[in-house]
Amino acid sequence: MAKEFLLENKPLLTEILSAEPDNILQYAHSKKVVTQREYNTLSHLQSSHSQEITVIKLLDMLINRGEEYCYGFVALLHNPEITANFPRLRELDWATLKDPSSKVGNLQATSEACGYIHNVSAVKRGKKTGYFNAVLQQEDESRNIIVFQQQLRDRFATAESRRTPVKLAKVGLQPSISGNNKMEIMFTDTSTFSILEDLPFKFNSDLDGRVKDVALADLQENIENAVKQKVNVTVEVIQKLKECHRKTRANKSMPMVEYLVGDIVADSTTLTNLTVWGRKNTVEEGKWYRVTNVSVAQYGGKTVLNTTSESTLTNVASGRKCDVPHDMVQPEKFVGKIIGHWLSQEYTCPQGHPLERVDTTxxxxTCKKCPMTYILxxxxxxxxxxxxxxxxxxxxxxSVEDSVIRNVLRGGxxxxxxxxxxEDALVELPPVTITALNGHVLTITSQDVTTQDEKRNITVQQRV
Known part of the structure; x- marks a missing residue:
């Protein structure tokens, strides 16, 4: 078992991983083997204790959490990126994981799971190969499945439609990326799919994990149950609040735009914030959109929404306008000449990882996260x-962000x-009109496209 494997190899693992504990901690956090709270605790520990203590605490934490999380960590140690950083991992006796009586078994394939298939997705495109998702209804719980044999998608879908019991053999388990403390089933290239005649429990037609359409008011009323779920919403995009780059949980720098959005139920308007991640999804203020597969989070006592990699934003017709308090969102305009600046620059690799200490000469x-050496x-x-x-x-x-600077300089x-x-290009611009909210620039427009009447009106406003 994985737990016994970690216990037996704890001294050697401590010696190996102590060479670079921050590296293994970053990977364990990104794969949800440790929680955000545990990650913060271990990171803080590094500043006041030896590297060995950090690794010992990490191993003890995993062993105390049980077999599934030990398995997730052992599987992580087989990652090619990890073995490249810690080549001495090959010294471990991995054969001890091959006991066929083990509950989890070896990392390649010894587990099996039986049940009914639900919610088979379309084939998706991963970094290296295609895959699809499904849900396996077992006797006492349901688990998400990630299937890397895309040619089996039709067989999974047929099993779902016919409510046929199935057996998934030679599968692995890993902690769910949704952070719900459950394990996902990994159906890899060596896994097998077969039909069973019967099971001691029946197909549950009420088990519907498909993403549902909800109203914002319902999310606000059931905030505790809504958090960490994915939903579909139809909202009016009212106002851009912020546009910048943020680091994701995978430690990648990604562009994001935060909007104030709302919907209307029985003439009552409900407002919330929607963050749109990436450049592929663009929206216009004043229009309504059906937004699918958004994740629900809680911030400041209310629900907020974030797009995911599966989200789509589709413009829909609506003649209605949300009722927004006049003083709730009031972007200001300011006309003037750029006379000063304090800018910094961050480099990212093609995978979006921030690059440290870049020598521009x-x-x-080199990106340590990939790891790969690139042309600067x-x-x-x-x-x-x-x-x-x-x-x-x-x-x-x-305050000004990258996308705003790029837009105003355009060809320059x-x-x-x-x-x-x-900086030189910015100060060379003619007088500009800035639209800002809470001190953050939303747009910069060159004065040559702003009329003198507009300038006089804005000047009066900014002096009031």
Whole structure:
């Protein structure tokens, strides 16, 4: 069993992983082998204790949590990226995991699971291969399945439609990426699918894990049950609140735009925030959208929504407008000349990982997360910081993000590699009109597309 394996090899594992405990901790966190709270505790421990203590605490934590999480960690140690960073892992006696009487068995395939198939998804595109998802209804619980044999999708779908009992053999388990403390079934290239004649329990037609359409008001009323679920919503995009890059749980830098959205039920408006991740999903203010597969979270005592990799945003017709308090969202406009700046730049690899300590005099740069060495000129660059604007005798300071800078420079962006080049281009602009919310710039428009009447009106507003 995996738990016994960790106990037996604890001294050697401590010695091996102590060479770079932060590395294994990052992987364990990204794969949900440890919770956010446990990760924070172990990270803090590194600053005041030896590297060995951090690894010992990590192993003890996993052993105390039980077999499933020990298995998830042992499976993680087989990751090629991990073995490349810790080559001495090959010294471990992995044969001790091959006991066929073991509950979990070896990492390749000894577990089996029986039940009924539900909610077979379409084939999706992964980094290296295609896959699809399903749910297996077992006697006492249901588990998500990730199937990497996409050619079996029709057989899974047929088993679902005919309510046929099945057996999945030579499958593995790993902690769910949804953070719900459950294990997912991994149906790999060596796993097998077969039909059973019968099971001691029946197909549960009430088990419906499909994503449901809900109203924002229902989410607010049932906030505790809604958190961590995926839902579909139809909302009006009212106002952009913020646009920037944020690090995801996988430690990748990804563009995101936060909007105020709302819907209407029985003439009553419910408002919340929707964060749209990535560049593929774009929306316009004042229009209604059906947004699918959004995850529900809780922030400040209310529900907030985030798009996922499976989300779609489709414009839908609606002649209605949400009722928004006049003083709730009031972007301001400011016309002036950019007279100061304080910008910084972050590089990212093609996978979105932030790159540390980039030497811009070198042609190549290494990403430790991939791990891979790349051509520096092919890396992504994220520029952000603060701008100072002057209008007559009034000077204001605003925070500005990469997408806003790129939009205002447009064609002037190409060929400007350094922060200084970008700063020079910004101060060379004619007077600009800034739209900002809570000190964060939403848009910058060159003065040549702003009329003198508009400038006079905005000048009056910004002095009031």
């Amino acid at each position: 070198e042609k190549m740069v 000129s092919k890396m992504g660059r994220i520029t952000r910081g603060k701008l100072s604007l002057q209008s007559d005798d009034l000077v204001r300071e605003f 962006w190409e060929g400007r590699e350094s922060v200084k080049d970008i």
